Amino acid sequence: MLHWFKKLFFNDAIIATVLNEEDPMKKFLIVGLGNPGEKYSETRHNIGFKILDEIASEKEVSFETLKLGDVASVKHKGKSIVLLKPNTFMNLSGKAIKYYMKQENIAIENILVITDDLNLPFGTLRMKAKGTDGGHNGLKDTQLTLNTPKYPRLRFGISDAFSKGRQVDYVLGEWNSEEQKSLPERLDTAAKMALSFTHAGLANTMNQYNGK
Numbered sequence: 001m002l003h004w005f006k007k008l009f010f011n012d013a014i015i016a017t018v019l020n021e022e023d024p025m026k027k028f029l030i031v032g033l034g035n036p037g038e039k040y041s042e043t044r045h046n047i048g049f050k051i052l053d054e055i056a057s058e059k060e061v062s063f064e065t066l067k068l069g070d071v072a073s074v075k076h077k078g079k080s081i082v083l084l085k086p087n088t089f090m091n092l093s094g095k096a097i098k099y100y101m102k103q104e105n106i107a108i109e110n111i112l113v114i115t116d117d118l119n120l121p122f123g124t125l126r127m128k129a130k131g132t133d134g135g136h137n138g139l140k141d142t143q144l145t146l147n148t149p150k151y152p153r154l155r156f157g158i159s160d161a162f163s164k165g166r167q168v169d170y171v172l173g174e175w176n177s178e179e180q181k182s183l184p185e186r187l188d189t190a191a192k193m194a195l196s197f198t199h200a201g202l203a204n205t206m207n208q209y210n211g212k
Contacts, residue, residue: 027104028081028198029111030055031097033138036070036087044158045090045171048114048138050183051156052083054191068096077199082106093138094145108146112197113153114190115139116171120157122179123186125193127154127206152202156190 032048040046056063056072063070063085070085082104086096093113101111112127115138120126130150133139143149162170175183189212196205 026079027106027110028079029084029097029100029104029106030081030194030198031084031086031093031100031111031113033090033093033113033115034085035089036085040172042174043172044175045116047116047156047158049085050187051114051154051190051194052085054187055083055194058191068099071100076195079198081195081198090138091141094142097142098145108148108151109202110198111151112194113139113142113151114194115153115155116158117155118158118160118167118171120155120159122157122159122161123182124157125154125186125190125212126157126210127152127193127197127202129202152197154190154194154197156186 030052032050032052034040034046034049035043041049052072055074059074059076061072061074061083063072063083065071065087069087072083074081074083082100084096084100086093088096097111097113100106101108115136117126117134117136119134129152131153132149133143139153142151158171160170189209193205193209196208200208
């Protein structure tokens with residue numbers, strides 16, 4: 001009887017382990033786009049990094065510098081989440097994303113790429129299942145590398161308050177005083193939105209947060 005019980009328990013444990021390892025719907029990759037280095041850390045273009053830092057802070061985890069990026073792992077409502085800040089610079093973001101999708105065996109519908117957006121008012125959040133690169137070099141390289149525009153993304157509005165010919169200076173510039181006052185609340189909401197994607201799903205998260 002005891003032998004039968006041990007055998008049953010042992011087999012169930014193996015099955016549970018295998019199912020957990022092979023269930024792609026329980027594992028997610030959240031990518032924040034930005035440029036590595038201290039001189040870029042407070043720029044508008046690095047909002048993706050800032051949002052991942054917010055998630056890591058809330059979950060009390062630290063990033064580790066690994067191949068092609070800074071990486072942290074968190075658990076959230078039964079989901080395993082890999083946080084990735086590529087260190088390939090913005091124009092080669094897709095290389096790091098593709099590597100960790102393959103390395104962690106994460107389906108493309110379970111990745112979320114977070115980026116800045118000039119076409120949205122400051123702080124506006126918008127999640128979509130797919131879309132164009134909108135002239136954003138990080139999204140452009142991601143689309144080329146993954147060979148599809150059909151991957152979830154979260155855009156954080158940085159507005160287009162720059163004069164003609166000053167776009168690069170603007171996106172690589174630091175937040176003004178008014179933006180800095182609003183950033184903590186906006187980062188908190190963006191972090192909640194990204195985590196909602198992993199447990200509530202894309203459609204529910206879009207309905208709850210888009211435009212807020």
